[in-house]
Amino acid sequence: MALDILKGRKCMVWTFMGNTRMYTALKNYGDRLSQVGLFSFKVDATGTITESGVAISDMLTHINMWPHITWLLTVRNDGTSSVFTVLRENTDGAQKHFTESRLWWPYWRSTFWASLADGISLSAGTHTITVSVDVKGVQFYGFRVCSNFSEEPSAGSASFTLSPRHFIDVDGNKCQPDKGFKLTCEMLLRKPDSALIWYEDFQDTDILETNYWKTLSGSWKVWRQDEYSDSRVYSQLDGSGQFAWNYDGFSDVHLRVRFAFPSGSTARLAFSAATCSAA
Incomplete structure (x- = not known):
């Protein structure tokens, strides 16, 4: 069973009792897995x-x-x-x-x-x-x-109807092998696409949750576009030093991170002994 890539809805704005709130619709796991x-x-x-x-x-x-x-x-x-x-x-x-x-x-x-x-x-x-x-x-x-x-x-199911192919002999008559046909099934395998198991945009709270994140060195804080808004506004994590995702229960992980680099700065993702760098 392969997990299809995410096809989720975008953010939508709904109005309740005259108050406008922005909500992020949660991503679906994929079209084929229900x-x-x-x-x-x-x-x-x-x-x-x-x-x-x-x-x-x-x-x-x-x-x-x-x-x-x-x-x-x-x-x-x-x-x-x-x-x-x-x-x-x-x-x-x-x-x-x-x-x-x-x-x-x-x-x-x-x-x-x-x-x-x-x-x-x-x-x-x-x-x-x-x-x-x-x-x-x-x-x-x-x-x-x-x-x-x-x-x-x-992941659903599928059914197929088979129609054996007939041949035409030298006399122009339809014919088929005297021992019938052999049915050979082939399954096309592919590497599963990444399934989203974690997403963080730091818009839910301006306080880092220690259950999920750990500051190894330096100083880190959540910056919000409007710090007094009770809606989900654009936010990002600011700071310097080493900052860790506080979980080690996964294997074969695919990470995607967006960096913003002030002048003269660098950023790096570390996976145990392996390191991916960006500058």
Whole structure:
């Protein structure tokens, strides 16, 4: 299975309640690789919403002005269920906090399912699911309460119809080999394209996250085009010295970095013993 090169959407600007915010659409993993989720669900997407001030559609919910939104869902029969969703939520008061994982490939897709609670006992009747957010403009794609769930990646399938070729003999009649045809299958292999597993433009926060980055020497800081803006504005990392990506769990890595060089400066990427330089 080969991973196709990224074909993601560009940044888009949406307006919520008169406030303009810029959001970067997450890159898709590729056109040929899809994540397939199989549900045996009891409650799909939405129950009864008890809060106002949010934009509701069949596809997603924009949570903007209000800090949280609550759904009431009704379970018809007693039993053990699982709840799959995205974001930070709680079910009947039991809270679970979802955070982004930049090292997990479904994060780079438009949406993916995450488990809120697995194997919980829900009695027949009404239960609550509350979504809490830390920033405005969060997009919530709903939830499902199901008795069974499985998820697996799929690259699709193809079928072919074969039509044996007939020949014309010396008498002008159609003929074919007396022992039939032999079918030989050939698979064309190619080196997989790079799959995006990490992206950083330093636009999310003006503080370097020590979980991801490590300053080995010198001084480094995030420069933002508008340091007081709460939108994602152009940003870059400024400084001098040695600066490391704080992760060593990958192999066969393809890195792409953009440098800006002040007069008389140089930059270098180091991969353990191997070094790539730019000036």
